[in-house]
Amino acid sequence: MSTPDAKTPSKYDLLIARARETRDVVTVVAHPCDESSLRGPVDAGHEGLITPLLVGPEGKIRAVATDHGIDLTGIQIVDAPHSHAAAAKAVALIREGKGEVLMKGSLHTDEFMREITASATGLRTDRRISHVFVMDVPGHEDTLFITDAAINIFPDLETKRDIVQNAIDLLHSLGIAEPRVAILSAVETVTGKIPSTIEAAALCKMAERGQITGGLLEGPLAFDNAIDPEAARIKGIGGPVAGRAQVLVVPDLEAGNMLAKNLSFLSHADAAGVVLGARVPIVLTSRADSVRTRLASCAVAALDAEARRTASPKVAAE
Numbered sequence: 001m002s003t004p005d006a007k008t009p010s011k012y013d014l015l016i017a018r019a020r021e022t023r024d025v026v027t028v029v030a031h032p033c034d035e036s037s038l039r040g041p042v043d044a045g046h047e048g049l050i051t052p053l054l055v056g057p058e059g060k061i062r063a064v065a066t067d068h069g070i071d072l073t074g075i076q077i078v079d080a081p082h083s084h085a086a087a088a089k090a091v092a093l094i095r096e097g098k099g100e101v102l103m104k105g106s107l108h109t110d111e112f113m114r115e116i117t118a119s120a121t122g123l124r125t126d127r128r129i130s131h132v133f134v135m136d137v138p139g140h141e142d143t144l145f146i147t148d149a150a151i152n153i154f155p156d157l158e159t160k161r162d163i164v165q166n167a168i169d170l171l172h173s174l175g176i177a178e179p180r181v182a183i184l185s186a187v188e189t190v191t192g193k194i195p196s197t198i199e200a201a202a203l204c205k206m207a208e209r210g211q212i213t214g215g216l217l218e219g220p221l222a223f224d225n226a227i228d229p230e231a232a233r234i235k236g237i238g239g240p241v242a243g244r245a246q247v248l249v250v251p252d253l254e255a256g257n258m259l260a261k262n263l264s265f266l267s268h269a270d271a272a273g274v275v276l277g278a279r280v281p282i283v284l285t286s287r288a289d290s291v292r293t294r295l296a297s298c299a300v301a302a303l304d305a306e307a308r309r310t311a312s313p314k315v316a317a318e
Contacts, residue, residue, distance in 0.1 A: 016047065019049045028053050029090070035070075055089050055093065057082065078093070087114075091123060102283070125279060127166060128163065129276070133149055134274070136296075149256025166277050167276070168213075182218055183219025199251075200219030201219065217241070226248060228243055270290065270292060271293065274297060274301050
């Protein structure tokens with residue numbers, strides 16, 4: 001597998017450069033109380049990608065910053081006594097229009113998402129919430145967007161419709177006018193023995209009927225003939241998506257999680273990501289994320305927030 005020339009900007013470098021051009025995207029960070037969860041948004045702020053607003057125990061946040069040499073000059077902190085209060089306050093600040101991106105700090109994902117999905121006080125919309133991995137795979141021409149490998153465990157057809165639409169809308173915000181979407185399964189033929197092939201065919205028909213808009217869908221496709229033109233040619237699969245897919249829609253969370261981790265650990269891909277379908281884009285951080293991956297996640301969220309702002313200036317102010 002070839003690797004990019006060191007002088008050639010990577011896919012993430014290009015995203016980060018574009019995000020620097022966005023206007024003051026305030027990012028509310030819930031409970032950044034360890035080094036990695038604090039350094040990520042602070043570094044992104046210093047890079048000009050976001051304006052972090054930190055929510056959590058102020059004394060603890062400042063102590064972590066002091067212990068690890070993190071400069072908090074000019075960064076606002078909203079005091080909250082513990083992780084649950086920090087998550088609730090962060091979501092409330094978004095609802096009040098005080099921020100356009102929400103970011104997870106050093107609290108459990110379940111605790112964080114519980115506040116986001118609360119029916120009365122959360123950030124739900126009429127869409128199902130879903131996650132997209134934004135993967136920079138060495139040697140592969142296109143950025144790969146894998147969904148959903150983090151939120152929906154066994155999504156039904158209606159949920160998959162939202163998963164697909166969320167991903168398409170994200171790619172629009174990144175400047176891709178007509179995303180190429182592959183609905184993955186184990187095979188490329190429709191068979192009642194593999195339910196995901198039937199759902200893939202249904203999703204493509206939904207796109208034909210206008211229930212999914214803005215992208216080119218093809219499926220079912222196996223992974224090889226979704227991303228490799230020669231594999232698609234050998235199987236006799238034509239069209240604009242086969243062999244050239246940008247979005248890979250997986251059958252379920254298990255398949256997506258294994259695919260993303262295989263690319264990360266065997267192909268040394270970077271895996272940024274963002275949660276979609278809520279009132280604002282949401283960054284889920286991991287302690288295993290590199291600095292570059294954290295910056296890329298913030299960049300993707302900032303670009304999505306900018307696109308939402310352009311489409312509807314009051315998106316975060318309801």
